[in-house]
Structure formats: C-alpha cells, structure tokens
Amino acid sequence: MARLIISADGPEKFAIWKEAFAKAAPDLTVCSWYAPETHLLPSDYVLVWKPEADHYAALAQAKAILCTGAGVDHLLQHPHFPVHVPLVRMGGEQTAHLMADYVTWAAIGLLRDARTWAIQQNQHQWVYNGIVRTSAEIRIGVMGLGHLGAHVATHLARVGFQVAGWKRSAASVPNVQVYVGQEALPEFLATTDILVNLLPSTPQTRGLVTYEFLKNLPHGAGFINVGRGEHVVQADLLQALDTGLLCGAVLDVVTPEPLPEQSPLWGHPRVTVTPHVASEASAYKQAEYVAQAIEQLEQGETPALLCNPHTGY
Numbered sequence: 001m002a003r004l005i006i007s008a009d010g011p012e013k014f015a016i017w018k019e020a021f022a023k024a025a026p027d028l029t030v031c032s033w034y035a036p037e038t039h040l041l042p043s044d045y046v047l048v049w050k051p052e053a054d055h056y057a058a059l060a061q062a063k064a065i066l067c068t069g070a071g072v073d074h075l076l077q078h079p080h081f082p083v084h085v086p087l088v089r090m091g092g093e094q095t096a097h098l099m100a101d102y103v104t105w106a107a108i109g110l111l112r113d114a115r116t117w118a119i120q121q122n123q124h125q126w127v128y129n130g131i132v133r134t135s136a137e138i139r140i141g142v143m144g145l146g147h148l149g150a151h152v153a154t155h156l157a158r159v160g161f162q163v164a165g166w167k168r169s170a171a172s173v174p175n176v177q178v179y180v181g182q183e184a185l186p187e188f189l190a191t192t193d194i195l196v197n198l199l200p201s202t203p204q205t206r207g208l209v210t211y212e213f214l215k216n217l218p219h220g221a222g223f224i225n226v227g228r229g230e231h232v233v234q235a236d237l238l239q240a241l242d243t244g245l246l247c248g249a250v251l252d253v254v255t256p257e258p259l260p261e262q263s264p265l266w267g268h269p270r271v272t273v274t275p276h277v278a279s280e281a282s283a284y285k286q287a288e289y290v291a292q293a294i295e296q297l298e299q300g301e302t303p304a305l306l307c308n309p310h311t312g313y
Contacts, residue, residue, distance in 0.1 A: 002043075007055060010034075010221075011034035015128065017047070020286070046066070047070045056081060066087075088307065090281075090286060097149065098279040102277075103155075103156065107135075107273065110194055114272075115269065119269060139192070139193045141191070143195065144254060147196040149167075164179060164191065195222070201228040202311065204313070208232075209223075220245075223246055224250045238268065251265065
C-alpha cells in the first residue's frame, strides 16, 4: 500500500490534509513529515510546497514528489533539488476552473474599466464611465497553452471573446487560434487586446514582459498576469501604464510576494493586485488529484502533469 508523507504548509496544516485525504483516498496512508516517528522510505511519496533547506537530502530518497502548486520553478531552481526523482505538478478540474473564472473576471474588469469604479466608490464619486465594447469585440491572447492555459482559452471562447493562444510547440485547442514558436509571437501580440500570461517560469520567460515587448500590443491593451511575477519587469510595466500603452493590468502574481508596502503597484489607478489567489483548489480536490497521480505512478503510468526538469514544466 502506498504511503504519502506530507510536508506541504508545515506541521500546523497536517490535520487539514489528513482529513482531506481520509475523504478523498481512505486507502492511502498519510503521515506528517514533521512527526518524530516518520522516516522516509524509497517507496514513499512526498507532498510539498516550499520544502525547508534541510529537506532536500531526504527528498532524494522518495519514489516521487508531488507539489501543491502548478508552478514548480521554486523547486527546480533549488541547487539541491533531486531532479532524478519524478515530480508531479498540481492540476485537476477545480484548479483549472478556478483559473478560468479568475481570468474571465479580470478580463471583464479590464473591458468595463472596473478599476475606475472601485476608485470612484472609495472616493464617494459618481462619475459616468460607460463602455460600449462587448466581449465579442475583444481579442484575448493567452501565452502558455498547457493544462491551465488551454482550459482558460477554451472557457474564454465559450464566454464569447475572440481567443488566440501562443506556445512553443504545435497544439490544437478548440475554438482557439494557436500561434506557435518565437517567430509567431509578434503577430500574436499585434492581434491581442487583452494579454493573459500563463507561461511557466523558465530561463527563457523570466523578464520577458518588458516595455519593448508590450509595444507589440495594440495601443491601450490590457494585461493579466497569472503566470509568475518574475516574468514581468515591473518598472517597464509601470511605464507602459503611465504612457497609456496599456489601459490596465490585473496582477495575481508579483515579485516579491508579498508585495512590499512601498510598491507603487498598490496605489496605481490602472492596476488591480490580488494576493496569489487565482487558482488554489480545496484541500479535498487537491487530495483527490494527488491520490489519482499516485495510483497512476503505482501502476507504472505517467501522470499528465509529470514535470520535465529540463523544460521546467
């Protein structure tokens, strides 16, 4: 019988995880990483988020590592992460649905200039700022068409937006025009009214979103970042907002996190900041997903979100 050792979220959250797994996978044995009697065996699986520095040596002995986040760059960038151990990223239907809901909310907020409403309400002002564009007239481009990106793109298309996507390799996504490869990126950006970043964090994507990059978008485009904060050069983003190159930005991820109190992003009239909440499924749904991934690994199958350490996703 498989055994899962849980370090994610620290010892204080183990009771929550234990209850979730008891409901989602009652046959799976779960143990706390922090319990004195717990000793990692080569047949064990480990659930992690941000392991402590002294955890990595033991993780090298695990059968597989499962991460509670869809992004695993913080693990792969650690100098002692055991790249020989299979690493599975978080997925599942609820994770994808939550991300699609968040991006839809953010896109409609940019379309209707909802940030202005929030400012006016805070200032007790009643000033008309009606918008006559509809979702059917807006072209949304999703950078990154992996598990989350493909779901977000198809959901936006169902809502009624014109949707395109961009990724490094060929793909087919229902009702979504797909641009492939670096050479197609300028054309993709030129036809995008609202840009959604869902790229993984890799050496090629860190610092990608600069002022020169954003100049490829139509003037007055919107930007939604649900990928990684390190994709964006913040000074360049602020310049694009201040010059009108962008009409607004919705940021669920920033660098660093939490966002420092003195950051100009907090009070910028064209920026909405949310505290990295776009797509965290319930403990039960995460437990259900983890249990399914463990079952696949036990049967010699490959989980869909098994990470390739060389690509970073």
